[in-house]
Amino acid sequence: MSETDIPDDLLYSSEDEWVRREGERVVIGITDYAQQQLGEIVHVDLPEVGTRVERGDELGSIDSVKTVAELYAPVSGEVVEANEALAENPELLNEDCYGDGWIAVLQTDGGDDDAHLLRPSAYRKHVAERSD
Amino acid sequence: MSAARHTPLHAAELRHGARMVEFAGFELPLQFSKVLEEHAAVREAAGLFDVSHMGQIELAGPEALDAADHLLTRRASTLGVGGVRYALLCNEQGGVVDDVTVYRTAPDALFLCVNAANIEKDLAWIRKHAPSGARVTDRSAQTALLALQGPASAAVLRSVAAEALVSQRRFRFARGEVAGRDALVSRTGYTGADGYEIYCAAPDAEILFEALLAKGAAHGIRPCGLGARDTLRLEAALPLYGHELDDTTSPLEAGLDRFVERDGAFIGAAAIRERARAGHLRALAGFVLVDRGVARAGYEVTQAGHRVGVVTSGAPSPTLGKSIGLAYVPPPLAAPGTEVDVLMRGRAMRAQIVETPFVRGERAGKSTSA
Numbered sequence: 001m002s003e004t005d006i007p008d009d010l011l012y013s014s015e016d017e018w019v020r021r022e023g024e025r026v027v028i029g030i031t032d033y034a035q036q037q038l039g040e041i042v043h044v045d046l047p048e049v050g051t052r053v054e055r056g057d058e059l060g061s062i063d064s065v066k067t068v069a070e071l072y073a074p075v076s077g078e079v080v081e082a083n084e085a086l087a088e089n090p091e092l093l094n095e096d097c098y099g100d101g102w103i104a105v106l107q108t109d110g111g112d113d114d115a116h117l118l119r120p121s122a123y124r125k126h127v128a129e130r131s132d
Numbered sequence: 133m134s135a136a137r138h139t140p141l142h143a144a145e146l147r148h149g150a151r152m153v154e155f156a157g158f159e160l161p162l163q164f165s166k167v168l169e170e171h172a173a174v175r176e177a178a179g180l181f182d183v184s185h186m187g188q189i190e191l192a193g194p195e196a197l198d199a200a201d202h203l204l205t206r207r208a209s210t211l212g213v214g215g216v217r218y219a220l221l222c223n224e225q226g227g228v229v230d231d232v233t234v235y236r237t238a239p240d241a242l243f244l245c246v247n248a249a250n251i252e253k254d255l256a257w258i259r260k261h262a263p264s265g266a267r268v269t270d271r272s273a274q275t276a277l278l279a280l281q282g283p284a285s286a287a288v289l290r291s292v293a294a295e296a297l298v299s300q301r302r303f304r305f306a307r308g309e310v311a312g313r314d315a316l317v318s319r320t321g322y323t324g325a326d327g328y329e330i331y332c333a334a335p336d337a338e339i340l341f342e343a344l345l346a347k348g349a350a351h352g353i354r355p356c357g358l359g360a361r362d363t364l365r366l367e368a369a370l371p372l373y374g375h376e377l378d379d380t381t382s383p384l385e386a387g388l389d390r391f392v393e394r395d396g397a398f399i400g401a402a403a404i405r406e407r408a409r410a411g412h413l414r415a416l417a418g419f420v421l422v423d424r425g426v427a428r429a430g431y432e433v434t435q436a437g438h439r440v441g442v443v444t445s446g447a448p449s450p451t452l453g454k455s456i457g458l459a460y461v462p463p464p465l466a467a468p469g470t471e472v473d474v475l476m477r478g479r480a481m482r483a484q485i486v487e488t489p490f491v492r493g494e495r496a497g498k499s500t501s502a
Contacts, residue, residue: 039162039163039166039167039359040166040167040168042426042448042455043424043425043426043448043455045425045476045477045479061477063425063426065167065168065359065363065447065448066162066167066359066362066447068426068428087424
């Protein structure tokens with residue numbers, strides 16, 4: 001498998017999602033490891049703006065040519081934005097998973113919900129454990 | 133790593149960058165590059181598949197033809213030497229034991245190319261029902277099989293084999309040398325495109341594989357995996373055992389009337405006729421999704437909120453740029469133009485029943501040369 005990109009300025013979930021906190025707003029997406037595992041992504045079921053989710057709830061799903069993967073909320077909050085560009089161009093998740101391939105923005109409650117998220121070094125280990 | 137079996141091409145595939153997946157107890161390439169690129173290669177140029185996991189069961193001897201006539205939905209005795217045809221093995225209830233291709237290799241010999249997942253089942257079935265004058269031999273482990281598919285496949289084969297092998301008509305086969313090795317080459321395939329299936333001895337597989345890729349490079353050949361194999365066969369609306377076919381399905385429900393001799397005396401013939409007379413409860417239909425999404429095996433098909441059927445296979449169609457699939461629905465709903473919904477994780481995606489195959493002729497990459 002090719003090099004897996006794991007930026008140092010993000011936090012990660014064990015479900016291969018990334019999280020970028022901007023105050024109470026949290027931008028989420030899937031990691032480079034996730035998009036490599038999925039293969040060519042052909043469809044994204046985005047969460048509906050206004051939906052309230054608890055950490056671990058299903059947020060949407062991603063269809064690749066060969067499989068479908070669930071997207072889980074890495075933190076609790078309300079969906080305030082969903083990346084509509086993914087409806088027309090789902091391949092953005094493969095091409096730019098940390099940039100234009102962002103999936104949604106959640107407004108969180110302000111409590112420290114990030115303690116369970118993985119630091120880059122811990123996520124790197126999590127990926128290495130599952131690679132051959 | 134895993135306990136899955138390897139084909140003779142396993143090492144070569146890893147060298148070419150294959151990403152492996154387990155299928156029918158074998159570790160096989162899912163893809164070498166991108167599924168969509170491999171799919172496009174077969175539609176526009178040529179692709180090379182390792183299908184050595186499939187089984188080859190030989191029937192030989194004075195009762196070999198009788199055995200085949202008894203077991204298969206089409207009489208082998210009417211298939212000339214050098215001919216190959218698609219047929220089904222059925223059980224007494226008229227359900228499908230396996231779908232196979234039948235090669236008549238000699239007046240008193242033939243072999244069946246069978247699905248990898250069914251090799252043991254088929255062997256047991258054939259041994260149980262074949263008369264003693266038919267020797268049943270499993271050649272699967274010694275035989276490798278490559279599928280060369282796409283409009284450039286004739287040009288690629290011409291660079292490693294004699295013209296006689298290249299210019300065969302569809303559903304014919306012949307023995308000869310490919311890249312200097314003995315092979316049996318048929319003009320057949322599972323992609324809807326022009327192409328060849330090349331049988332050789334297992335130790336020769338790697339030489340043929342590398343020779344075809346090397347000589348075919350000028351024609352745009354790509355090694356292809358199971359991912360593309362599935363999207364291609366789905367565009368051609370070809371059934372896959374375990375999805376469209378199983379031991380409860382009548383071949384007539386699956387739209388395989390052309391491959392069943394209705395007046396035959398084979399195992400299951402009477403049951404097939406009886407089920408047809410009583411009226412089938414379902415028919416296999418092709419659909420295209422109107423709303424965005426991807427249909428998958430097991431998704432429900434509904435109409436006006438009521439469940440009417442189930443998807444057996446689904447995938448994006450790279451050639452059409454839409455999602456397609458096959459589903460069993462009540463026969464009246466199988467008419468092209470019928471509007472149904474496919475439930476994807478609770479959401480209803482609008483779909484329309486269409487004629488199949490989804491991609492045909494030029495778009496399926498049929499060669500315009502002989």
